[in-house]
Amino acid sequence: MATHGKPPKVIASTATIRNASVQCRRIYGRPSAVFPSPGLRAEDSFFSKLDTGNKQRSRLYAGVMAQGLRSTVAASWTMATLLQSSYELAEKGGLSIDETDSYWTLVAYHNSKRELGRIVNATRDEIPTRMKVYASDEPLERPSNFDILELKAHAETPVPRARQLLARRHSPEQPAIDVVPCTNIISVGVDIDRLGLMMVNGQPKLSAEYIQATSRVGRGVVPGLVVASYSPSKPRDRSHYEAFRDYHERFYSFVEPTSVTPGALPAIERGLHAALVTVVRHGAGLKRNSAANQFDPSRPSIAAAIKRLEQRLLDAYDGEQEAEERERISSKLAEKVAEWAGWARSVEGLQYCFASQQRRPHLLVRYDNKKIDGAGWFTLQSMRHVDKEIILEDVGIAQAKHS
Known part of the structure; x- marks a missing residue:
């Protein structure tokens, strides 16, 4: 609240920020300060300390790159492995009630709607078939009638309703959502503590997007597991796979500054x-x-x-x-x-x-x-529609018609 002619303060929090002073000046037209300010060590800023003893609130990252397979097939087989293994561990009593609930729902992140559509199609045929191959015993085959919830722009299920469905805990009488194919819409505003399992289909374009998306799992009492499926045909994916450990040990330092140009x-x-x-x-x-x-x-x-x-x-x-x-x-x-x-x-x-x-x-x-x-x-009425279609003309054909 403004008092004595002072403007109100704007307080924001984020885990992925770079060049904050310039960005805040461009957006708000005012100076800014980062709190807490950096201390002598990265893990101790006086106001906060890195919690290395609590393994529950953490995430484990694993990378997979299948040679000789199409990226869609590799992602489908990876999802089949995660779905079947979490089911078997739960059936054999290897997981607690909270762990079963967290690892029952698999969040499948995609960089585009096209890739998401391919995986949604695979959940009906290819993934259930592959799960039978991975099953250690026939009675332990996970039911293939998946409850699928898509999270994307203009999806049938709006985000508020999707959050309610995802927050529903798993029980034998009322199973939770099985698979959540999603795009970057999950990166902001979808904070569901029970989610613990994610597959990332291809490296996102921005490190900030990768951090925000994978932070959706492992937020509750159960540590999260993130499996990144890389395509060997994409040089950027291969680079991230080869430097997997080094990148993930300090991926906050790879956050790119966001371009804010209201004067363009x-x-x-x-x-x-x-x-x-x-x-x-x-x-x-x-x-x-x-x-x-x-x-x-x-x-x-x-x-x-x-x-x-x-x-x-x-x-x-x-x-x-x-x-x-x-x-x-x-x-x-x-x-x-x-x-x-x-x-x-x-x-x-x-x-x-x-x-x-x-x-x-x-x-x-x-x-x-x-x-x-x-x-x-x-x-404009939506920031999602900032591009206009243009008509392209083949100059070679046009010249041929006039000659």
Whole structure:
């Protein structure tokens, strides 16, 4: 809470951060501090110490690279091994109740939806067939009617419901979810303490993503097991396999700095106008949808709101070498203001956004619309859809047609 004119503090926590000061400046336009600050030793920062005695809250990483097999087949056989072995150990009494619960559900992480789809298909045929090969005895074959829960963008089961299903503990009367094929959507917000078993199909592109994804297991009272399945045909996978131990002993040092560039031209073109509309509508007293045509940058309240927005944007680039970004932001903001002012004078019935009852020109046009009717800017509604399709023409064929 802000008191005596002081701005509120923003506190965030993460295990994967690099170049935090620049990133926070770009996002919040304010200075930042990392807490706790580094101490004399990496395992002792005075505020926290590395807990080496508690083996329960830990993870064991293992790497597998199958020579002469396709990556999908290798991943399927690896999953069959993990599913069958956890079942046999539970049936033979080799696992406690908590261990059986944690290792019953296998989380299968994939780097793309295409790989995920192949594994989902394999759970119906190839994986159950392979489990019979690994079974030490026929009565110990794991039931192949898997309860599968996919975690991906636009999945049938929304994330809140998926979290409820995953949190359900395993029991003989009501078995837990067997297999969870997923993409990087599991990396954030899916904190289920009972999960303990994961297979990673291929090395993720970023070390931060790998750390965040594999941290979903081993969070409870049972240590986690992560098996990384590498493809011998991918040089990056082979490199990680050959340096497996060295990489995993210090993979936090391999975390890549995330690029944060709000002053880049594509970011400005896609988001600056939305920030302008938001500030004016909620900060200058023009809240009604139809008040968009009352925009006049010479009015003191509107001019003050625009000035505050510009200063906030410039705070993200206060370095001596960042004059180009500051100039770009100021000029583009002035350009958006001039466009809106022109539409307010010339376009009758201008609104902020589309109203189903009234088909009038509006400022914020859906990004997937084909055209703009009179006024407005294409506006993103999801950060997952930032790319536009383009038409490619074969120049060779085009030249052949004209010759």
